[in-house]
Amino acid sequence: MRDLKAARVPESNTRWLRLRVMLMGGFFLSLLALAFGRAVYLQVYEQDKLRGLAQDQYVRQIEIPARRGDIFDRRGTPLAQSVEVDSIWVDPSMLPDVKKGARSLAKALKLNGGDTEDLQARLQRAKRFAWVKRQARPQEVEAVKALGLPGMGFTKEPKRFYPQRELAAQVVGVVGTDGRGLEGLELAFDDELSGQNSRLSGFRDAKGRKLLVQGTLDPIEREGAAVTLTLDRHLQYVSEKALYRAVEDAKAVAGMVVVLDPKTGELLALASSPGFNPNTPEALQREAIRNRAALDTFEPGSTMKSFVVAAALEEKVLKTDDVFFCENGAWKIGRYTINDTHSYGWLAPKAILQLSSNICSAKVAQVLGREKLVAYYHAFGFAERTGLALPGEGKGVIPFPKAEVSLATQSFGQGMTATAVQLASAYGALANDGVLMRPYLISKVVDPDGVVLLENRPTEVRRVVSSKVARQVVGMLESVVTKEGTAPKAAMEEYRVAGKTGTAQKADPVARGYSDKRIASFVGMVPADNPRAVILVVVDEPKTDVYGGLVAAPAFKEIATAAMAHLAVPPSRPLAPEVAVAPVVSPVAAKAPVPPKPAPARPMVAEQEGAGEGTVRVPDVQGQVGREAVVKLLAAALEPQLLGSGRVVSQTPAAGALVEKGARVTLELATRP
Missing domain, CATH: 3.90.1310.10 (Penicillin-binding protein 2a (Domain 2))
Structure with missing residues (x-):
């Protein structure tokens, strides 16, 4: 009993032990509560942040x-x-x-x-x-x-x-x-x-x-x-090729071409020179990237005379047989002198356009009046953007001509500016019987699932002049490409052409006047009796010649020739009959002439031997001019596709191949020396 009593722990020690156990328990319980609270905080309040940090280590978007x-x-x-x-x-x-x-x-x-x-x-x-x-x-x-x-x-x-x-x-x-x-x-x-x-x-x-x-x-x-x-690859290629040649031959700094369908407003070609290859962006130059035909504005020169005459005829202040005195080549207006390139006396409206008289054009503008001149310029679409959806499209300006000399200069396209697309579109109104169509470049925009996001269709803007007046002016412009006119180089053998030349001085922004540099242009409609294309060629700062009839007209003819063949437009003039050359006959053969056998008629439709229903054989068109080849392929129910101009040098598929009706036949044309 004594030993048991001795083994008892004092009461004070027991209390201290219990206190330490409670303190330790409380301490660990606090740690557990703290850990639990921290876990709750991280899991609830910091959940998104921690998930992002974790994903950033092994997950990537x-x-x-x-x-x-x-x-x-x-x-x-x-x-x-x-x-x-x-x-x-x-x-x-x-x-x-x-x-x-x-x-x-x-x-x-x-x-x-x-x-x-x-x-x-x-x-x-x-x-x-x-x-x-x-x-x-x-x-x-x-x-x-x-x-x-x-x-x-x-x-x-x-x-x-x-x-x-x-x-x-x-x-x-x-x-x-x-x-x-x-x-x-x-x-x-x-x-x-x-x-x-x-x-x-x-x-x-x-x-x-x-x-x-x-x-x-x-x-x-x-x-x-x-x-x-709306661009046509072939016409775009032909236009660029002709433009580059014209710019190079004239030693010019730049140029532009517009090919427009006057009945719909579709732009079939829009070319600018110099060009560039977008596949090599490291070699791009800012000047080459700019779409001059839609962005650049310039003084159009004498090409504006057609609209002055059309406006005066529409307002009935001018008749086709009226005559104006052209002052023999020099006319003073105040302290300024208006000059013509040649000395002319009395000219009717047709001759004013044919000879491109500045003085008589100014006199027609005087008869028309300032307000009417500016109103008709606006009606033809000048000084307003055409809405081609191209960034930076030019607008042009037509200041109101308060002074007499301003009225005179604006009548022949100086003192105002326009874009090439505006000018071609305005001539499209004359070619479309006086109705201005909205020019457009985008046909449609379609998303991957076939939904059409944007679609453009031919849109009539307004009637500018009557059908009668439009046809009268187009008829007058046919005289421009005659030998007596300013652009005989634009005349075509198989198609009637109506057009107008332009030679404008370039403004000098530094001297605030005009420099000795020129802009030469020619705009034409073909065929003149039923225009299918309006073609404008502009050459900037030519150095060999400065006149549109010499610099721009040949390029127009090259483009128009290819365009008429590509669009399968029938000739508006009959072809000159071929002159038969009599064969050289020996005296012996002459004594006993043998009548030649009549040659079999050349079939217009490809022969169908071996062809099943719905198939045709490709005719041989090697060596034929583009128009003849097109007619022959269309007669064979085939679709012609022309590359180049001149005569056919190769065709794909080859002659004699059996193809389905409506198949495309690609013809490569070249002009042989």
Whole structure:
């Protein structure tokens, strides 16, 4: 009993032990409560933030760029497309030596000194990602892969490709390396063409490589809309070829061409010189990118005289048999003198246009009056944008001519400005029996699922002059291309042509007057009896000759010849009969003449031997002129497509081939010396 009593723990010690246990329990319980509270806080209040931090370590949102929509001509020929190419990137943190790696990459990509330094600086600034080269060529990708450097990556990006190269480059425009439009229709319809970029979730492995977990999206879901133009590839090619030759022959600085369907307002060709290749953006020059035909304004010169005469006839202040005294070539108005290129006496309206008299045109404007002159200029569409949807389209100005000399100069196109499209459209009104049609370049815009976002149709703006007056003026303009007129070089053998020349002085913005530089132009309608095309050619600052009839008219004729054949327009003039050459006959043969056998008539329709129902054999049109070949192919129920002008040098499919009715036969034409 004594031992048990001795083994008892004092009461004070027991209380202290219980206190320590409670304190320790409370301490750990507090820690547990704190941990629990922290867990609740992190799981409830910091949930989104922590999830983002976790995903940032192993999950990546991968942006899949949309495929940019295509641009087509009126017949479906692609003018701009997008292709998938490789872009090269690198994780600089994985390179053993950044400077050495940058030099190796620069050598593989064949970069110059400045680009090498730029690449090295980018790699040194970046931590985990840096572009090496975007939209690289296949050989560059292979060269980089051969280096075997760690941290290299390759990703597919859409790159804009222009299969027709320089063709209609100023109209179509260009895009930057980021896929955004910079000029032309690429800029104007950037939102529609771009489509919507897609984002996919993916994991990142230990080496930083991206792994898709959702698979790829339907390509249609990330594709932009397609844009179809009114331009015709063949007429665009012919126009650019003729314009480049005219600019080169005249040693000019620039030029422009507009081909317009006057009945619909469709722009069939819109060419500017100098040109450029949008596939090589590194070599682009600002001056070459500009679409001069739609953006640039200039003083149109004597081409405006047609509208002065038309307005005066419409207002009945002028009759076709009225005559005006042309002051023998010089007419003083106050302290100014209006001059003609030649000395003329009395001229009727037809002769005023044929000989392009400045003085008599000014006198017609005086009869018409200031208000009416400006009103008719506006009615023909000048000083208002045509709405082609091209960024920066020119508007032009028509100041009210308060002074007598201003009225005179505006009557022959000085002291006012216009664009080439406005001028061609105004002549389209004369060619369309006095009705102005809205010129348009965009036929339709269609998204990938077939929904039409935009569609343009022929739209009548207003009637400017009566049908009678329009035909009277067009008839007068036919005299311009005669030997006595200012543009005999624009005359065509098979088609009646009506047109007008223009030779305008260029304003000097520094001296606030006119310089010795000129703008030469010719605008024509063909065939004159039923115009199918209005063609305007403008040559800026020609140096060999300065007159539109010498510089621009030959280019008009070249374009018009190809256009009439391509559009299958029947001749408006009968062809001159071929003169039969009598064969040389020997005296012996002459004593006993043998009547020749009549030659079998040449069939207009291809022979059908061996052809089944709905098929035809392609006729042989080698060596024939374009018009004859077109007639023969149409008679054979085939669709002709002409490339070039002159006579047929090759045809596809070949002569004798069995094809379906309505099949297209491509003819390559050339002018043989």
